[in-house]
Amino acid sequence: xxxxxxxxxxxxxxxxxxxxxxxxxxxxxxxxxxxxxxxxxxxxxxxxxxxxxxxxxxxxxxxxxxxxxxxxxxxxxxxxxxxxxxxxxxxxxxxxxxxxxxxxxxxxxxxxxxxxxxxxxxxxxxxxxxxxxxxxxxxxxxxxxxxxxxxxxxxxxxxxxxxxxxxxxxxxxxxxxxxxxxxxxxxxxxxxxxxxxxxxxxxxxxxxxxxxxxxxxxxxxxxxxxxxxxxxxxxxxxxxxxxxxxxxxxxxxxxxxxxxxxxxxxxxxxxxxxxxxxxxxxxxxxxxxxxxxxxxxxxxxxxxxxxxxxxxxxxxxxxxxxxxxxxxxxxx
Amino acid sequence: xxxxxxxxxxxxxxxxxxxxxxxxxxxxxxxxxxxxxxxxxxxxxxxxxxxxxxxxxxxxxxxxxxxxxxxxxxxxxxxxxxxxxxxxxxxxxxxxxxxxxxxxxxxxxxxxxxxxxxxxxxxxxxxxxxxxxxxxxxxxxxxxxxxxxxxxxxxxxxxxxxxxxxxxxxxxxxxxxxxxxxxxxxxxxxxxxxxxxxxxxxxxxxxxxxxxxxxxxxxxxxxxxxxxxxxxxxxxxxxxxxxxxxxxxxxxxxxxxxxxxxxxxxxxxxxxxxxxxxxxxxxxxxxxxxxxxxxxxxxxxxxxxxxxxxxxxxxxxxxxxxxxxxxxxxxx
Numbered sequence: 001x002x003x004x005x006x007x008x009x010x011x012x013x014x015x016x017x018x019x020x021x022x023x024x025x026x027x028x029x030x031x032x033x034x035x036x037x038x039x040x041x042x043x044x045x046x047x048x049x050x051x052x053x054x055x056x057x058x059x060x061x062x063x064x065x066x067x068x069x070x071x072x073x074x075x076x077x078x079x080x081x082x083x084x085x086x087x088x089x090x091x092x093x094x095x096x097x098x099x100x101x102x103x104x105x106x107x108x109x110x111x112x113x114x115x116x117x118x119x120x121x122x123x124x125x126x127x128x129x130x131x132x133x134x135x136x137x138x139x140x141x142x143x144x145x146x147x148x149x150x151x152x153x154x155x156x157x158x159x160x161x162x163x164x165x166x167x168x169x170x171x172x173x174x175x176x177x178x179x180x181x182x183x184x185x186x187x188x189x190x191x192x193x194x195x196x197x198x199x200x201x202x203x204x205x206x207x208x209x210x211x212x213x214x215x216x217x218x219x220x221x222x223x224x225x226x227x228x229x230x231x232x233x234x235x236x237x238x239x240x241x242x243x244x245x246x247x248x249x250x251x252x253x254x255x256x257x258x259x260x261x262x263x264x265x266x267x268x269x270x271x272x273x274x275x276x277x278x279x280x281x282x283x284x285x286x287x288x289x290x291x292x293x294x295x296x297x298x299x300x301x302x303x304x305x306x307x308x309x310x311x312x313x314x315x316x317x318x319x320x321x322x323x324x325x326x327x328x329x330x331x332x
Numbered sequence: 333x334x335x336x337x338x339x340x341x342x343x344x345x346x347x348x349x350x351x352x353x354x355x356x357x358x359x360x361x362x363x364x365x366x367x368x369x370x371x372x373x374x375x376x377x378x379x380x381x382x383x384x385x386x387x388x389x390x391x392x393x394x395x396x397x398x399x400x401x402x403x404x405x406x407x408x409x410x411x412x413x414x415x416x417x418x419x420x421x422x423x424x425x426x427x428x429x430x431x432x433x434x435x436x437x438x439x440x441x442x443x444x445x446x447x448x449x450x451x452x453x454x455x456x457x458x459x460x461x462x463x464x465x466x467x468x469x470x471x472x473x474x475x476x477x478x479x480x481x482x483x484x485x486x487x488x489x490x491x492x493x494x495x496x497x498x499x500x501x502x503x504x505x506x507x508x509x510x511x512x513x514x515x516x517x518x519x520x521x522x523x524x525x526x527x528x529x530x531x532x533x534x535x536x537x538x539x540x541x542x543x544x545x546x547x548x549x550x551x552x553x554x555x556x557x558x559x560x561x562x563x564x565x566x567x568x569x570x571x572x573x574x575x576x577x578x579x580x581x582x583x584x585x586x587x588x589x590x591x592x593x594x595x596x597x598x599x600x601x602x603x604x605x606x607x608x609x610x611x612x613x614x615x616x617x618x619x620x621x622x623x624x625x626x627x628x629x630x631x632x633x634x635x636x637x638x639x640x641x642x643x644x645x646x647x648x649x650x651x652x653x654x655x656x657x658x659x660x661x662x663x664x
Contacts (some may be wrong), residue, residue: 032475058475064505069498072464073471076482079453080403080472099495103458104465112446112454113437114661148662172664 008191014047014184016158017123020165021048021085023194025055028083031169034061034070035087035123044089045125045184067096071122075105075174078120083169088124091178092138097122105174106149120175121168126154127180127218127268128305128316137305137312139218139268142275144176145245151175151199152245156220158188160243163197171199180218180268200247204256208238211262211326214253214279215239219266225319226326235330245275250282257283258290262329264298266317271299296329298322346553348623351614354396354552355624356632358388358611361412363633363640364421368411368428368442372587376648377428379441384412386582389610390515391416393555394483394577397563403451403469403482405462408443409515409581410455413485418450421640425647432653433646439653439661451480460486460493463512467499470510470572481509481566488576489520491529497540500572504541509566511559512542512574515549517581522595537574549579550608553617580604 011019024031033051035043039062042049052060063070067088074084088094094101105118126139144152151173155161161179168175205220206227215223220241227237240256242249257263263283267275276297283295301315365385371377384391387409395404395416406413414424419435427434428442435445446454453469456462466484473480490496491514503510520528534544543565547558555577562573582605584592592601618624 064498064501066498066501068495069464069467069502072495073468073499073502074464076405076453076465076468077471077475078468079465080469081476082468082472084468099458099461100464103461104456108446108454109664110661111436111440111444112448113435113439114664115436115448116446116454117664119664151663 008189010187011158011190012184013155013158013161013179013186013188014045016162016190017047017165017179018049018051019190020162022051022054024166024169025051025059030081030083031085032059032061032082033085033087034063034074036063036065036089038062038087043087045181047184067093068100071097071100072104074120074122075100075108075118078118079108079116083119085121085123085169088122090136091124091126091140092135094124094140094143098143101144101150101174102147106147109173110149117172118174119172121165121177122174123177123179125181126178127182128300129182129312131307131309131312133307134304139300141176141178141245142269142273145275145278149174151247152178153199153243154178154217154245155243156183156205156217156241158186158190160197160203162190163195164199164243166194167196167199170196175199178217183218183221186221197243199244200249202240202242202249202252204238204252205241206237206239208236208260210236210260211264211330212238212240212256212260213264213266213322213326215241215266216245216268216275218268219317222317222319222322223266226322229319229323230326233327233332235326235332237326242279248282250286253279253283254287257287261290261292263291264296264322264326264329266298266322268316269299270302271297272302274299293329296325298325346556350396351618351623352628352632354392354556355611355614355618355629356636357392357416358552358614359633359636360421360640361388361391361415362611363636364411364415364424367640367644369583369587371428371644378430381442381587382409382585383583383587384409386604386609387515387517387549387579388412389552389555390513390549390577390579391485393552394513394559396556397559398481398483401451401478402480403453403466403473405453405466405469405482405484406445406455407462407485407487408455408457409487410443410445410485414445414447414452414455417452419445419447419452421643422646425643426650429647430652431647431650432657433650437653437657437661460490460496462486463490463493463496463499467503467508467510470503470508471506473509474506479567481511481563483511483513485513485515487520488514488516488518488525488529488533491533491536492520497536500537500540500542500574503572507569507571509569510572511562511566512537512572514574514576515579516576517579519581519585519595521585522589524595533576534574543571543573545573546576546578549577550610550613552610552614580608
């Protein structure tokens, strides 16, 4: 994060997202926002409140409840001169749009021998513990990570959210931008000037010596909380946030792994064939002889997200569970 | 035959020169496809080949009504659309053979030919898969104000795909310049459409407020006249339309589909070929109307044959891409 000369104002993550969109809508007439209840309602999460007032309903467009249809329209509009930002309210709804993303958006550039491009951003959400049950709580970002041709961004702070979203919108590829719906109220410093954060650059959120905790999106704050708890046991934890899962900044992750020799990966998606599996594999393939032991993975429990609060809370990694696993890994 | 009821009287103001162009284009597609069949059966062409023979009047009549910068999306049975929109035969054959000189550098193949220079957004191997893309192109055309229209070619099999109805709804809501071009060749692969399609097809479009029409897809003059009318209304901002062109696929679903007795009779096929062939129909009309003599038509056929032969020779001789190209064009 750049040194601020003056006191930097604080925004919530939701406000940072809105500011990034507003700045890009102002900067580039080809940018438009499209999705369910994005205009007057400002989305179900009120993240886009005010945009339609400034940019009008031609650029902040309410759609029917037809996720596949308007995502497909986004792909076609992107190919023909626009830069759509498509809003998929809940990440669980990506099941409805998958053909448009994985068979169309992801493949257009390659199948056409590099002739057509799809400069589209798809914003959606992840994260449980909102008491929304099994169809409104999943973290399915690994699905997109599996498909060549797509880029996947997971900001964990308001600062990162603004800079990464602007880069996503300016990128000539389909980019999926994941917002943790439980973090919309998270506050942090955000400069009010135009800045971008390149896709594919990880960020060390906390420096440490004894263990590396690689964490994504919602799990970054959890990892930082756990790191604080570990201090009491004289364990110095480094927290590394990849920020984009593809492109992946392997080098920063490996550098930290080599330094601390103990690695945990924490992500709110399912462990099975998931992001934690991939990141652990990268570390073990490329830094095996620098490690004290196997890479530890922590993700969501392998169950549909339950509604009942005590059950739901048990499915998600917490500061406590990350702390305990880290302590065990350090043998303390 | 079902098409007989839908014969539309063509605008007879069509010029002799234009008729000869339509004749040449249809002949080009016919001989191109016969050559594909030959390449495939001689094992020179990898993959699958879905021939457009019998349906030539649809693509040719529609594309005659389009400007070069108008958009089309095509299907797995797409060679005819590409040729009609202006693709060059040598680069098409090269693509079909997986060669570097092909339209997509050999990365797309028969089912994915795309060409920005002729407004071809690409052929799509997911049935109904391009409905969103074509509608998005209509969205851009309207937004950018260049007066373009987008034609979404699809077979009647795509009437089973929900996304088609989602995007027709939005195209009607937003008055987009899109023509949904349903090529009803009566067979969803190996199944007669009456077994898969309930109710009345045009009523489906009408229900969304999408202007519905149908036309005899074997009569290129009728197709051209109807397409011109729909293109004009789209350019004037009067919104989307749905045109069902009743036609017939002379050959199998793909080249390997040779034993077709279980889903249709040889007699049916023969009847279409002898009584309803689009090239014969136009040729006979031109000679009757004294717009051309048989010698002229024979000369066109010979010229097209020479052009096709030359294009094939080019494609056979031109090299495959080198393996180092495999990772190029994944991202823009």
